[in-house]
Amino acid sequence: MGLGVNEIPVAMGPYGQSQPSRFGHRKMGFFMGCAAGMATRALSRTFSCLRFRMRDQELMGGIGKTMMQSGGTFGTFMAIGMGIGC
Template sequence: MVVVGGGYGQRQNISCFDKISNAFMMGATIGITMGIVFGGVSGLRYGLRGRELIGKTAITMLQSGGTFGTFMSVGAALRC
């Protein structure tokens, strides 16, 4: 009897670099989303409006996205 491959649960051969880059992108996406929330809320608490609020939120987005993306990629590298 021949078993046909494919379907749910089949593993693919993915390189370690691909796993690390996917983990970084996933972590950066989550970090940017959290940066929008926390940066916007903290900017509004400080009374920022307009360009100041957008600048504060953008800086928070980049910092949290880079940080969380780096931690996720390091975790993926340790599992390779």
């Protein structure tokens, strides 16, 4: 038997759950990219700030600002890539 006019196959996971929607894929890509970008920037910026002998609020401000910028940028590109992939 073939599919009828109104019957659309639904992709099911191995345990019976449905797969994420296209928006779900993009959202997941954004959050994965955001986390990866923030972690990478935190490591590199911390060493850079310590090398310049920054302390206290100057150190935290510099690291936090660049972490948010890098996370947002990399998250956006990952969301675009995940959108293209599905």
